[in-house]
Amino acid sequence: MRTTPAFPFSRAGMAALLAMAGMQAQAACGLPDARIHQVQGNGPQSPMQGKTVSVQGVVSSVLYGKDGPAGFFIQEAPQSQDADPATSEGIYVYAGKLALPQLKAGDVVGVRGKVLEYGRKGDARTETQLQPAAAADIQPCGYQGELSPVALRLPLSGDAAQLESLAGMAVKFEQPLFVADSYHYGRYGELTLSSQPRQWVPTQLYRPGSAEAQALRAANQRDRVLLDDDKTWQNADAWLPGPGGLSAASTLRVGDRLDGVTGVVSFSNGAYRIQPVYLPQVTAANPRKAAPARKAGQLRVASFNVLNFFNGDGLGGGFPTERGAKTRDDFLRQKAKIVSAIRQLDADVLGLMELENDGFGPQSAVKELVEALNAGQIADKQYRFVDPGLPKIGTDAITTGMLYRPSRVRPDGAAQALTIGDPGKNRLSLAQTFAVDGKKLTLVVNHLKSKGSSCDQVKVDGVADVDTGDGQGNCNLTRVQAVRDLLKWAQQRGASSKEGLLVMGDMNAYAKEDPIRAFEQGGLSNQLARFQKDAYSYVYQGESGNLDHALADAALAKWVAGAGEWHINADEPTALEYGSEFKSVAQQQKYYAADAYRSSDHDPLYVDLQLVPIAGADEAALGMLGLAGFLAWRRRK
Incomplete structure (x- = not known):
């Protein structure tokens, strides 16, 4: 990581650093007793390991430690390279604390050092290095050589x-x-x-x-x-x-x-x-985008994994917490980013994952989040949280939560905390039915068992829930069992034709894995797959996919006008998160903004519902129809 290039010359210059005519390395630095390709050999380790040799080469790059240069790479001059493609013509010279001469790309140097193989314990391979014993073992030859990248x-x-x-x-x-x-x-x-x-x-x-x-x-x-x-x-x-x-x-x-x-x-x-x-x-081939626009008259339902939102004791202390921010200052930075993201997402109903599981009292995390969201907002934008009437939802450190706008929806009946699958492994789901525009929407927010920790001691239908190596990771059967239980609950709830079911959340399963397939076989349709060509909400080890899903029953699927993700997190560097760990004071300022970007590691999802059919009319036409109806009413009066 550097703010300026170590060797700021053009590509053309890099490709053709010319040697001084008629001058040979051995004339200026003495005759080397080995070529670099001989030191490297044609296998994974040097055939000269442990020997002290002298070589000459062209400097290609310098590596830096915190206190200055730590070593440099040299490469055999083109005229001295061999014809064996299996032998490398370059090598790293490890200087350690030795005082290095001023070196730049293209310098010809002579080096005398011991041939060593360096690697960590357990590494399958090592790096062949030359280690000089003294600064005098590194001699600049005083002219430039040719360096042609392969x-x-x-x-x-x-x-x-x-x-x-x-x-x-x-x-x-x-x-x-x-x-x-x-x-x-x-x-x-x-x-x-x-x-x-x-x-x-x-x-x-x-x-x-x-x-x-x-x-x-x-x-x-x-x-x-x-x-x-x-x-x-x-x-x-x-x-x-x-x-x-x-x-x-x-x-x-x-x-x-x-x-x-x-x-x-x-x-x-x-x-x-x-x-x-x-x-x-x-x-910037993948630039940041603003929040997805909403259409007037539609209801937006969303879900968001808020990356261990823990507010300490709720009174400004209690940090570090079991998960989440390590300090009060970091928590305030986290809260500002989460609030920015949620406000811009502009959902009428919002499912949350990775909330601190500390109940619903005045000092609870969900209470503090709602107060922050509502501060300075007009009444139509204000939220309330869903309270299932329990001290806590389950026993895990984190839980699911749900927010809603009373200006848009009205809770219909009590919320339910659903035990699905193995309660020792799966977090409880949170379900709430809302009345809106003459219909009913039941939202179930989920956070199924993660792929990381083991379920080796768990048996599902008599089968040990181990990682089978098929790409689904740990606890796949545990997640499938939770989905089956949730589907049974959905089938038994006795919904009418005017009630739709939407299941959202972090399922810890990708689109073609067994838990999502179980949802689909149980009659729920994948709304992200329906509306997005390339859905993703998470990047792990360089691979993208969506662990977060929105699945609808047949009744609700008819109301869905659009669905997608807002890519504010998965694509962003982790360095831009709220935390101050592993950052200098300057970096804590430079990398942070109280905006939505990298507010979490998951992208939020949204589903827009058209609960009142418009029959093809656009918003302007709908307005005209409303005006015509008003005028007709006035004439009748």
């Missing part, structure tokens, strides 16, 4: 030997690359790039375990590369988009395009990565 394209072959053969060498991607993931961007400076604008979770598109899903998973892995930031320390300033780097107002989103990515192949922390030589050109 052309590289995605997708890769899938064989680790491809990048191993380029380890320490400069490469250039002549194709555009796109940001697939930025989860570690703020802390570690890492971006996952792909040749596709978006990589999809296989089970978002295909049935789990299918040949198509397996093929997509393999293709995704081949079609990605890790772009690093030339830094060996954490929490440096995020360097893209240039020239000022990342900020709350200048973001870098999944789907954004990078052209001219050029860097050096390195291996560290268990992965091959590209250490950049200069700033690529960044294009």
Whole structure:
């Protein structure tokens, strides 16, 4: 992560750093006793491991520690390279605390050092390095050499030997690359790039375990590369988009395009990565969008995972909490972002997930959220929260919640907290029926068991609920069991033809996985799939899909005029979240804004309902019809 390129020269200059005519490396620096390709060898480790050798090469890139340069990459001059494609012509020189001479790309240097293989315990591979014993073992030769990056394209072959053969060498991607993931961007400076604008979770598109899903998973892995930031320390300033780097107002989103990515192949922390030589050109190919517009007369129902909204003791203290903000200041920053997102979403009924499960009293999280939403708002925009008459909803630290606008809907009957599936694993669902425009809407808000923690000790229908490796992760059967129980409840509630059921929330299952399939087989239709070509609400490990869903029964599906997601979170870097951890004081200011973007890790969903049929009339025509009716009434009077 840097705000200016380490070597700010043009691509043309990078591709053709000319050697001084007639001058050879050995004339200025002494005769090397090995070529870099001999040190690297044609396998995963050096055949000269443990030996001390002298080499010469052209500097391609410098890596920086917090206190200055930590090492640099050199590459064999073109005239001295061998013809074996399996041997790399580049190598990393680890200097550590040694005082390095001033180095820039294109400098020819001679290096004497010990050949070592460096890697973490448990890593499948290591990086071949030269480690000089003293500063005098690094000698600038006083002139420039030729450095020609090797052309590289995605997708890769899938064989680790491809990048191993380029380890320490400069490469250039002549194709555009796109940001697939930025989860570690703020802390570690890492971006996952792909040749596709978006990589999809296989089970978002295909049935789990299918040949198509397996093929997509393999293709995704081949079609990605890790772009690093030339830094060996954490929490440096995020360097893209240039020239000022990342900020709350200048973001870098999944789907954004990078052209001219050029860097050096390195291996560290268990992965091959590209250490950049200069700033690529960044294009905001996936720009931020304003909240989805509403049409007059429609009812908007939405759901939003609010990322562990915990308000401490509700009196300004009690931080850190079990989950969520670590400090009161961080919580206030979180609250401001959540309020901004909800207000702009402009829902009449809103389901919430990951609320603190601390009841409904004056100091509760849901009470504080509603008060913040209502502050300064006109009466028509004010919210109330649904209270099922229980001290808490279940026993988990987080719970579901529901807000509504009394100006638009009226609760019809008491709310219900529904026990679905294994109560020790699944959070309770919250159901409430509302009367509106002569019809009834029943909303059920859900947050099914996550994929992360294990259900190995759980049996569903006598079958152990383990991760079977088909792409659905842990606890799939537990989620399916919860869906079945919810469907039974829906069938037994005795709804009339004027009552529609809408099931929304974080299902922790992608579109083609068993829980969503169970909903669909039970008579509920997927409204995001109906109205969106490429629905997604979440990005995980560089793959996009929707864990969040809106499913309607036949009665309610007739009222749906549109559905979708507002992509304010999943595509944004985690560095823009409210938290102050892993950020300098300056970064806490630079990365934060009290806006909707990266207010959570999930995108909110919305479903717009046309409860009163308009029979093809637009809003202007509807207004004329209303005026004509009023005039006719006046004539009758």
